[in-house]
Amino acid sequence: xxxxxxxxxxxxxxxxxxxxxxxxxxxxxxxxxxxxxxxxxxxxxxxxxxxxxxxxxxxxxxxxxxxxxxxxxxxxxxxxxxxxxxxxxxxxxxxxxxxxxxxxxxxxxxxxxxxxxxxxxxxxxxxxxxxxxxxxxxxxxxxxxxxxxxxxxxxxxxxxxxxxxxxxxxxxxxxxxxxxxxxxxxxxxxxxxxxxxxxxxxxxxxxxxxxxxxxxxxxxxxxxxxxxxxxxxxxxxxxxxxxxxxxxxxxxx
DNA sequence: ATGGCTATGTAGCATAGA
Numbered sequence: 126x127x128x129x130x131x132x133x134x135x136x137x138x139x140x141x142x143x144x145x146x147x148x149x150x151x152x153x154x155x156x157x158x159x160x161x162x163x164x165x166x167x168x169x170x171x172x173x174x175x176x177x178x179x180x181x182x183x184x185x186x187x188x189x190x191x192x193x194x195x196x197x198x199x200x201x202x203x204x205x206x207x208x209x210x211x212x213x214x215x216x217x218x219x220x221x222x223x224x225x226x227x228x229x230x231x232x233x234x235x236x237x238x239x240x241x242x243x244x245x246x247x248x249x250x251x252x253x254x255x256x257x258x259x260x261x262x263x264x265x266x267x268x269x270x271x272x273x274x275x276x277x278x279x280x281x282x283x284x285x286x287x288x289x290x291x292x293x294x295x296x297x298x299x300x301x302x303x304x305x306x307x308x309x310x311x312x313x314x315x316x317x318x319x320x321x322x323x324x325x326x327x328x329x330x331x332x333x334x335x336x337x338x339x340x341x342x343x344x345x346x347x348x349x350x351x352x353x354x355x356x357x358x359x360x361x362x363x364x365x366x367x368x369x370x371x372x373x374x375x376x377x378x
Numbered sequence: 379a380t381g382g383c384t385a386t387g388t389a390g391c392a393t394a395g396a
Binding site: 134137232272326331338367 | 381382383384385386387393394395396
């Protein structure tokens with residue numbers, strides 16, 4: 126099974142690129158973040174034309190998540206169970222007997238921001254909910270924009286980013302809590318090039334200068350991780366005209 | 379160098395992203 130996560134930063138703008146990419150990569154399922162589109166405006170028709178079924182949870186301007194799959198996603202659930210959140214950041218569904226959790230973790234803005242507090246609270250709720258989910262269903266993949274660079278090697282300039290949002294000890298601890306539940310960071314199951322990143326700032330020619338962060342991840346439960354054949358970041362998508370600032374992350378098992 | 383770039387909502391800029 127081929128799975129991917131991609132923060133499209135506006136599905137409306139990125140739709141042509143997404144359709145090209147689906148035709149080329151032919152994943153079984155892809156989890157999208159930052160669709161920034163209300164459900165009534167979701168481009169279901171174009172996506173179905175490409176041979177995919179979509180389930181989605183969106184809002185105007187911000188956030189928004191979707192799961193696209195060749196097979197119709199089953200048992201769709203919105204949000205984090207037991208956690209009230211008006212922001213549309215999580216959608217889950219079963220595809221090919223695998224439970225897919227598509228997540229857009231809050232950014233946090235900066236350590237002194239209310240949004241940082243919200244991010245940590247959100248991550249706490251997310252991990253306790255996933256812990257419970259993983260006891261109900263063994264085959265789970267958590268895919269999305271985690272807005273956390275787990276280690277210094279996931280950061281182009283660890284000194285400059287030390288302690289900053291996306292890299293702070295509390296955020297990294299929250300990521301390790303997910304690993305503690307039994308999830309594996311699929312990307313690190315394999316040898317990878319140095320300076321492998323999934324996001325580059327639009328400004329300052331950051332992509333060309335390899336100034337990025339690896340903050341988008343595909344986490345696999347133990348059994349899926351054991352069967353994982355490959356994981357990579359499709360950085361070619363960042364070379365497109367009008368690219369998303371994030372590249373897709375792909376895992377095959 | 380606290381800027382820079384992109385997208386959205388909405389009609390000249392404000393907000394957010396990471």
